[in-house]
Amino acid sequence: MTRPESAFNEPLGRGLYIVATPIGNLGDITMRAVDVLRRCDAIACEDTRVTGKLLAHLGIDTRMLRYDDHASEDQRDRLLERASNEAIALVSDAGTPLISDPGYRLVSEARAAGIPVTTIPGVSAAIAGLTISGLPTDRFVFAGFLPVKDKAKGDMLSELAGIAGTLIFYETGPRLTRSLEMIASLWPKRQVAVARELTKLHEECRSGSASELSDYYTAHPPKGEIVLLVGPPVEEDARHDPDALLREALADLSPSKAAAKVAKSTGIDRQTLYARAVELKS
Incomplete structure (x- = not known):
């Protein structure tokens, strides 16, 4: 009215x-x-x-x-x-x-x-990015800015891994490729979208795997404000869940060796994995 x-x-x-x-x-x-x-x-x-x-x-x-x-x-x-x-x-x-x-x-x-x-x-940039991403909109989680440091970033992604919905983050141009690399190591099969310069002259939204998008934005460094979206889990995610891999490795190995093994198979930072392995072990 x-x-x-x-x-x-x-x-x-x-x-x-x-x-x-x-x-x-x-x-x-x-x-x-x-x-x-x-x-x-x-x-x-x-x-x-x-x-x-x-x-x-x-x-x-x-x-x-x-x-x-x-x-x-x-x-x-x-x-x-x-x-x-x-x-x-x-x-x-x-x-x-x-x-x-x-x-x-x-x-x-x-x-x-x-x-x-x-x-x-x-x-709201988060909602605007979601509407053009092509990712599921029936359930989503907005998680704000991804942390700058790899360990904190890995912890946040691991915490959100099991959510059956689209994940929405804010990110900056200089940090985008590193975030995409980490997402690729955790969830190589998930669909990802990068929406940037929303409502502006050079608005764009690119989608694909995190690895594909990482390669593109490495060659074309992005500018402007970015909404980074990650699709819901797929069946293969379980084989790349760092906590699950660490728990399996810790059954026979020390935290240091378990972290090294998982780092080799996932590409995740070894120190980040070691700190998490110590937490899981205790």
Whole structure:
């Protein structure tokens, strides 16, 4: 049900408004988001320069306040105090706030304090990537950014190995090929998709095995923001599950030798496997 036109000229009620913004194409902003950004008392954003460009494009001059991952408790408290009496919009640099972006603690504490929290939905790179990937959409898990270090990355992938759904990660261009190599060593038969520059001029989505995509992006280093998607498990995955392989090897070998054996068969970093073997042994 739409509101009458006169409602657009009325002040917004107090509270925190979670406003999704475009991830590339500025035409993806919703009418409701524009309305809230124009009528709110202030906009909390990660980078005033980035949000300032969007507001200039929309012809909006609402005051901006800096709020990012490095915000102190005092900054959060001041923002909550304002939201208890004013209309405060929260935006990220792009997409839906809180989805691998700042805002979780702010929203949690606002709700605990009885401050109204309203969502103004819109674009999310994770969902946009899923819709064009060609991978199953009936069940999926969004796991945010993959860790930088190999051990932590391997641990996360192993933890998610058995999920019967599409896995969605955010990744950066410089780290993409290493992540694809690790996925290839764990799940060589799974379908993988790489969606990048979504909604922008050079949008692309490539799919295939992790090995095929690793070879392509090694030859064509990617730029821009990336959504990395991995299809559900296939029957062959069990033969490449590092934990299963380590447990089998540990029946007869020390953690060091078990790690060496599994590293040789999977290509996974030996030190990462050794640390996991010690955990399993204990």
